[in-house]
Amino acid sequence: MYIMKQLRLQIITWNVGGSETINNDQFTKLLSLDKANPVDVYVISLQEIETGFLETAKSFVSYDDWAKLFMSTLSSLGFYLVENVRVQGLSLSVFAHLTHLAFVRFVRTHIVRTGLAGNWGNKGGVAISARVYGEKICILNTHLPAHLEYDEARVEQFCDIIEQMDFDNTLPILSHDVIFWSGDLNFRINDFSRKEILDLIEKKSYTDLLQGDQVII
Structure with a gap:
C-alpha cells in the first residue's frame, strides 16, 4: 500500500505464465476483496498473457480476457477502469473508485519494446500516466x-x-511526481545456491542475501 493525499493504492504484479484467466472467486482472493480492505485505486500488472496470433490480433480491438474479468468484478464494487494498456504478453490495468474518477485527468499511455533489439514486445514496459488530484x-x-x-x-x-x-x-x-514501478524484473541473487537462499530466508538473514542482490551490486 502507498498513501498519498489519503489515497490507498493496491498494486498486484503477476507473471501468469500463459495460463487461462482465473475465476471470480480466485480474483476476489487475489485482491482480498472479501475482507475489510479500504482501497481507492487498484493497479494490476500482468506478464506472459497468452500471445498467440488470434489473441494478439484481438488485443488491438478489444480488451483481453483478463481485463474483462477485472472490469466485471470491480465494477460491481464501484471501481471503474481508468485505462488498460497492453503489448503482447504485458498488460497494465488501473481502476479507481467512482468517488475519485473526476479527479483523474490527462490519462496517457506509452509502450517500450526491448525484445529483439527493441523490435518485439515480449520484453519491455507498458505505462500509464495521469494527473491524480493534481499530482503527476x-x-x-x-x-x-x-x-x-x-x-x-x-x-x-x-x-x-x-x-x-x-x-x-x-x-x-x-x-512525474510519483512513479510506481512493478513487474517481473527478473533480477537475481548472485553467489548463493537455491538451498542457501532458502536457508537464509528461513533464518531471516536478509543482510547476507542483499550482498548478492543484483539490483544493488
Whole structure:
C-alpha cells in the first residue's frame, strides 16, 4: 500500500505464465476483496498473457480476457477502469473508485519494446500516466530478461525504458511526481545456491542475501 493525499493504492504484479484467466472467486482472493480492505485505486500488472496470433490480433480491438474479468468484478464494487494498456504478453490495468474518477485527468499511455533489439514486445514496459488530484503519477509494468547471467541486459533494458518512456513526447517518466514501478524484473541473487537462499530466508538473514542482490551490486 502507498498513501498519498489519503489515497490507498493496491498494486498486484503477476507473471501468469500463459495460463487461462482465473475465476471470480480466485480474483476476489487475489485482491482480498472479501475482507475489510479500504482501497481507492487498484493497479494490476500482468506478464506472459497468452500471445498467440488470434489473441494478439484481438488485443488491438478489444480488451483481453483478463481485463474483462477485472472490469466485471470491480465494477460491481464501484471501481471503474481508468485505462488498460497492453503489448503482447504485458498488460497494465488501473481502476479507481467512482468517488475519485473526476479527479483523474490527462490519462496517457506509452509502450517500450526491448525484445529483439527493441523490435518485439515480449520484453519491455507498458505505462500509464495521469494527473491524480493534481499530482503527476506514472505507473509501469515491465518484464525484463530472465536467467542469472543476464544481469547486464536487465540493467540495460531498465535504462532503455527510462529513456524511451515519454508520453506524447512531452512528459518523460522522470518528470512525474510519483512513479510506481512493478513487474517481473527478473533480477537475481548472485553467489548463493537455491538451498542457501532458502536457508537464509528461513533464518531471516536478509543482510547476507542483499550482498548478492543484483539490483544493488
